[in-house]
Amino acid sequence: MAESTKKSTCAAPGCGKFADLQCPKCLSLGLPPTAFCSQDCFKAAWPVHKATHGPAVAPSDGLPQMYAGFQFAGPLRPGFQSPMRHVPPHIPRPDYAETGEPRSERTAKTSTVIEVKTPEQIQAMRTVCRLTREVLDEAARAVKPGVTTDEIDRIVHEATIARGAYPSPLNYRNFTKSCCTSVNEVVCHGIPDSRPLENGDIVNLDISVYFGGVHGDLNETYFVGEVDAEAKRLVQATYDSLQLAIASVKPGALYRDVGNIIQNFISKQGFSVVRSYCGHGIGKLFHTTPSIPHYSSIRVQSLAMFQLCCVLLNGCLDV
Numbered sequence: 001m002a003e004s005t006k007k008s009t010c011a012a013p014g015c016g017k018f019a020d021l022q023c024p025k026c027l028s029l030g031l032p033p034t035a036f037c038s039q040d041c042f043k044a045a046w047p048v049h050k051a052t053h054g055p056a057v058a059p060s061d062g063l064p065q066m067y068a069g070f071q072f073a074g075p076l077r078p079g080f081q082s083p084m085r086h087v088p089p090h091i092p093r094p095d096y097a098e099t100g101e102p103r104s105e106r107t108a109k110t111s112t113v114i115e116v117k118t119p120e121q122i123q124a125m126r127t128v129c130r131l132t133r134e135v136l137d138e139a140a141r142a143v144k145p146g147v148t149t150d151e152i153d154r155i156v157h158e159a160t161i162a163r164g165a166y167p168s169p170l171n172y173r174n175f176t177k178s179c180c181t182s183v184n185e186v187v188c189h190g191i192p193d194s195r196p197l198e199n200g201d202i203v204n205l206d207i208s209v210y211f212g213g214v215h216g217d218l219n220e221t222y223f224v225g226e227v228d229a230e231a232k233r234l235v236q237a238t239y240d241s242l243q244l245a246i247a248s249v250k251p252g253a254l255y256r257d258v259g260n261i262i263q264n265f266i267s268k269q270g271f272s273v274v275r276s277y278c279g280h281g282i283g284k285l286f287h288t289t290p291s292i293p294h295y296s297s298i299r300v301q302s303l304a305m306f307q308l309c310c311v312l313l314n315g316c317l318d319v
Helices: 024-028 039-053 101-106 119-140 151-161 229-249 256-267
Strands: 002-009 018-022 182-183 202-211 214-221 280-281 288-292
Touching: 002 151, 002 182, 018 039, 024 229, 101 288, 119 151, 119 214, 151 182, 151 202, 182 280, 214 229, 229 256, 256 288
Parallel strands: none
Antiparallel strands: 002 018, 182 202, 202 214, 280 288
């Protein structure tokens, strides 16, 4: 195995040790390197890790069993998923990290109160959101044809724990990955797997980080290689509608205005809005009040914090 000058976390499930040995196959294929702490960990992880090298090493019996009989909306097909990655024990974590059950969120659902952040909470949110942005930027640099979304998940996982933070999606309601990667017709919350990104794909990277007792949550969509004009137009319209919505957020505004602004803008572009999902409050809880559907009529309170998720479709509204 090749040696690296950069210290990473061992990719073998359950290890968590620092690692400086790189998979030679990843290097030969031009993929982002995967590190292991020893030959033993490399051998133990090989049956799963080899799937990240592409279709040639994937099983020949078609799709993963969990997708048997699934009705796909387009040509995209999922790959195989690697085991859940390990978080070192010294990293502070949310209440669902061990059990998969977000107990605090379930308790909060009995209330419609929208938390108004204190100055201290606002500073904590600024810190965690800055870390989340840094992690997203690291992941984005890996986006290119031939790279698997599972490899991007590894990069996100390592970048997060390197900052002393916990990847919020990991084991949230038993979600097995450290980020969401949604390719082409996948609307959101796509699961990283062994499928290599292809020239012409678009991929949304949804990154969430828990640090200092609060969560940060953001996402962006990236072009993989050369994409067609319609894909560029869709992504640009999504970005532009988001910027218009952000500009409207201020004390006294209505949550429903956010949806109205997005809808009015993108309908003129010939696209439609996904109505199956909405924005959400964030802070001490990963998902909390307020929900921000397009039909909401609740007034925005000063210093409330939430995530805007602009999800547009080029085609029908069925999700």
